Amino acid sequence: MKKKMLYVAAAAVVLSGCSGSKDYTPAAGASGKDIFAQACIGCHPSISETELTTFWEISADNATTAYVTDKITQGSLRMPSFPNIKGAELEAIAAFVLKHNKSK
Numbered sequence: 001m002k003k004k005m006l007y008v009a010a011a012a013v014v015l016s017g018c019s020g021s022k023d024y025t026p027a028a029g030a031s032g033k034d035i036f037a038q039a040c041i042g043c044h045p046s047i048s049e050t051e052l053t054t055f056w057e058i059s060a061d062n063a064t065t066a067y068v069t070d071k072i073t074q075g076s077l078r079m080p081s082f083p084n085i086k087g088a089e090l091e092a093i094a095a096f097v098l099k100h101n102k103s104k
Contacts, residue, residue: 018043018080025084032096035089039082057102068094 075081
């Protein structure tokens with residue numbers, strides 16, 4: 001029972017560190033790679049800036065720009081929202097995410 005509680009507490013700490021809303025605003029013209037390195041790497045620590053292969057798995061049904069941009073701006077249970085990533089920069093990070101999706 002103590003072990004189970006420890007796992008639940010650890011999960012809560014991890015999830016709370018990456019949920020909520022982030023006030024990050026990318027520089028105008030920032031690339032998807034740069035935005036990822038500045039805004040996302042904190043919650044995806046196993047991914048280095050130089051290891052740009054496949055990071056995550058988005059189902060084929062959800063592997064769309066609309067889905068990714070909504071996830072970035074609105075967030076979810078484990079994903080913080082980034083309401084200040086907009087326009088060309090939002091399109092750039094979405095393209096970067098889709099390019100590095102495992103299920104493509």
